[in-house]
Amino acid sequence: MAERPVILRGARVVDPVAGLDAVRDLRLVEGRIAAVGEGIREPGDRVVDVAGLVAAPGFCDMHVHFREPGLEYKETVASGAAAAVAGGFTAVACMANTDPVNDSPSVTAHIRQLAKQAGLARVHPIAATTQGMKGERISEFGALKEAGAVAVSDDGLPVGDPAVMRRALEYSRLHDLPVIEHCETLELTGEGAMREGAYAAQIGLPGIPAASEFIAVERNIALAEITGARLHIAHLSTARSAAAVRRAKAAGIRVTAEVTPHHLILTDEAVGDYDTAAKMKPPLAAEADREALLTAIADGTADAIATDHAPHHEDEKKLCFQSAPFGIVGLETAVPLVLERLVASGIIPLAQAVRLLSTGPRRILGLPGGDLRPGSPADITLLDLEATSTINPASFRSRGRSTPFAGLSLRGQVVATWVGGREVYSQSANR
Ligand SMILES: [Zn+2]
Structure with missing residues (x-):
């Protein structure tokens, strides 16, 4: 009926x-x-x-981790979808770093089936760029797209080998899928647990330099330029990365980017007294980086606000700062943070917030909606x-x-x- x-x-x-x-x-x-x-x-x-x-047109979080299959003690598709709609998100795109990795059409289809059963938010799987997220052989983009994948990404890990990244970008063009890249240079990250800088030195934690991110951003933009493929940069966190994206866009390179609410609102000092709730990748940055990210969401350099919702079990986050996993939740905090800290405070108008939370991410992923016109x-x-x-x-x-x-x-x-x-x-x- x-x-x-x-x-x-x-x-x-x-x-x-x-x-x-x-x-x-x-x-x-x-x-x-x-x-x-x-x-x-x-x-x-x-x-x-x-x-x-x-x-507003329903919000879309293009970067979440729902942990199912395999890590249901952290999150399931159903609990994640419930968090999404409670946080105002009608759609999400979930990353591939489950167990098994979502590098096959059967896992992609399974996630969609679980989302359908939950009947809450629309859940769009992102498939792994490489088989097993090992960074060696690219996965079957065509079959994954057919099964419902809206993008490819090894998020959680970077694609380290530039030849593999180049091939992934070339292959993505054939299938018209964006490649979402977690830009990090693992050799520069080393044992780092928070952003390298005065505060890390003060509290004696090993630092992750800003260069770990921006060197990868600049490399991947160069590969996007060479291949003509669509590159989306996940969780931009440094001033220099934002400047690189702005220059690339001005040069006509097909690059888009997202920023998280925590990088827009907090700095490395939020780590405070070794608070693992401030431990995530990329790490919280310096005030100058935060200000550059605010400019990036206001001037269109960034296309989306995405939460990088990365749930872990409480016991895991209770470990000491060095041992605790990277990642925090974001679905149920993002919208009030954006409304008070970015809109009411005058950094962006409400319409721009709606664009970043709804229209922008859907355009990147090729999803309908992001507006309230008849037919949507x-x-x-x-x-x-x-x-x-x-x-x-x-x-x-x-x-x-x-x-x-x-x-x-x-x-x-x-x-x-x-x-x-x-x-x-x-x-x-x-x-
Ligand atoms: Zn990531």
């Missing part, structure tokens, strides 16, 4: 693609936006009053810009709890999330 059409009445609709920021009604029919207008009346429709809220999927994130909430890891849907933002009180929150014309998360139902 077809579901009854819905009218979301009276939200402030922010659609950067349509250039719209005004109070409108949205009519949702059979999973799609059917109409955007003022005073829509359709007898028989279900009317939901959303006056006072912002309606009825994937909608509803926000209350005035409501204040406190980040409480105990209430996360994610199995991961490690965040440097615990206890922070933020203004601006997710009220409800709709996927395909259906409400899949409501804050009021979850209090």
